[in-house]
Amino acid sequence: MSRYVERAENMARLAEVGFRIALTPDTSAGHQEDWRSMLTSAGIIDDFLERHGEISQEAALDFLLFDPDNPSSVRSCIRAARTNARTVRTSITRDMWEAMNSTYLAFEAINPATITDARLPAFIDWTRERTSLFRGALLNTLLRRDNYYFSQIGGFVERADNTVRILDVKYYLLLPSNQSVGGDFDTYQWETILRSVSAHRSYRHVFHDQYKPRNVAEFLILRPEMPRSLRFCYDWLDELAGGLCDFYGTSGSAKSKIEDMRGYLKAMKMDAVFQMGLHEFLVDFRARNNALTVAISDDYNFG
């Protein structure tokens, strides 16, 4: 459930960033390249092209936000989260259920045709408010028992996956060999990357510097204080997995996988990441992050 809510928020954020870029003066025809990279970040470019053939802003926004046939669209995520919530209704709190259900009802009542460009920003704001509400209800009211731990683990695995995808789409821009720092074009690219994880302001508080590729990569991979960095996700996953083991009084392969990953990220330096190749690092990380989902299913008989 948390995993779907996390994804719904990430998709809404990508739609927001894409839309915002489209408001700046055009560098490619109809901002097609910008939308392509948004859809690639979302991991849905192939599905999109199969369905729409050609990239346009209207189609991209519809696919990201409303298309029920895109399993990652905000609509699909909210539906799936709500279905999950109903299934486990007795093990979530009333606050969580109401936050989830009212979001679902309101979303289903919206006719996508009425979300014109003029109304889109307010609609995306609303979506983010709703996901925050759900998360707040969960943190405030849910007993710290197994369903809490599973829910949160799902959320942070999803978040790490989202951060990796965003980095991987732009990885060639983040290589140290890319020396053209400070140009308008670059600044705009970095800002886009950071905006898509709501980090364009906090970046300056950490680095006291203009956007630089090496810093952006470090911020999103290794910084423990950045709530969307890979390191942060795994710090939390370790806590959560520990809580789960204490609760059940057992340990499993998932716990040790998480510990390995956390230790690996903690010891990692940006130089080593670049030496390995940023893209290779991200691909490897993503595979291990996915393997974690499988390990949890195996450990706790979700199969």
Add this chain to the structure above:
Amino acid sequence: MDGYGEGIRAPYAILGPWLADQSTGALKRKQQEADSIFRRLGITFSVYGTENALERLIPFDLVPRIISAAEWRQLERGIEQRVRALNAFLFDIYHRQEIVRAGRVPADLVNCNAAFLPAMIGFAPPKNVYSHIVGVDIVRVGEDEFYVLEDNLRTPSGVSYMLENREAMMHIFPELFARHRIAPVNDYPEILRQTLEAVAPAGCQGDPCLAVLTPGIHNSAYFEHSFLADQMGAELVEGQDLFVADGQLFMRTTQGRQQVDVIYRRIDDTFLDPLTFRPDSLLGVSGLIDLYRAGRVTIVNAPGAGLADDKAIYSYVPDIVEFYTGQKPILKNVPTWRCSEAEDLAYVRDHLAELVVKEVHGSGGYGMLVGPTASKAEIAAFSKKLEADPGNYIAQPTLALSTCPAFTKSGVAPRHVDLRPYVLVSDRIRITPGGLTRVALKKGSLVVNSSQGGGTKDTWILQD
């Protein structure tokens, strides 16, 4: 009424018909949406002396002001020339005073000026920049005719409105952005940061520590101070957070002291350091000026920079531009009569009913006479004050300010506007393509100050 006066100018070619298609009801809803965005952001100001009064919003006008790329290029050239000359003037005034020796600016006007700070004599700030953040107030009176109303070289405010007005417009009218090529303004905080870093003390090791010095949460511009600090990732401090020790400036933090290298101060010169200026000031830092003169910390804008935006100096700016750049000024000054000079005074005396007469050191629209709207009794009373101390006054004609369409209670109608672009100066001069447009929302009014019914609007610079 369509709000355009004598026909739609070219930059409004897309906006005009679009605006005409919008119903008043739809615009009203957008207006409410904008107001709620500003409230949510907290971009409000409190009114002094009204204890329980609500925090207020400066009225925001929905209709953007649009400037073509060609017009902007001309403005940019003019502003750059002017700002360069004014910084050169300040350096000269605090050093050899060549311009005074050359007889182009009277010595008294400089040396007896309240904004002239003897503490700055002989001191050269980093990169010789005095005014790093400049807001030049400009009005348009004809197709290609721009006048500078005043140069704000001390601590010009309002840039947060430039940035947040743009955010709000992108939020409520995204379709208009898709149909125009509008130069973005959002890198202002980044360039401000670069500007501050570029003038860090020469001895500064590593990344300089930047701090915005605010008078505190009760100041009417506090939102802007915190906003800029946040956007730059700089520290926001009050005087009590800072202290001088071991020949350095420090701020108190939860983990002991941290050295500060550059202060972007948003308090007036005389409050900066009670040891050098007003001894009763609680807003500043004791010993700051000594440290500054020793090159251990940079103060932005430099103390004493206000000399060059004094109203009495204003009338000499065209001479100043010529003296330091060797070129004719690109931007015009409003013609100004100096009542200190007999011939000018005689003219002003005879034409009080047509002129605007201002105190030399006044600001904010206080203590001035607006001849065309004043009663006979007001003119008579003012003329007595003028005769008693003519040197304290200057006079200017009332200008035929340009108008822009604005959304008013009775629909879209023309209203008078001015423009404040923001200029950042370090080893180079950078002007953000945009600025703060202030609009006189009362019909026929020429006064754009927010205290007198003025509002703001977004300003679009179109790209070719």
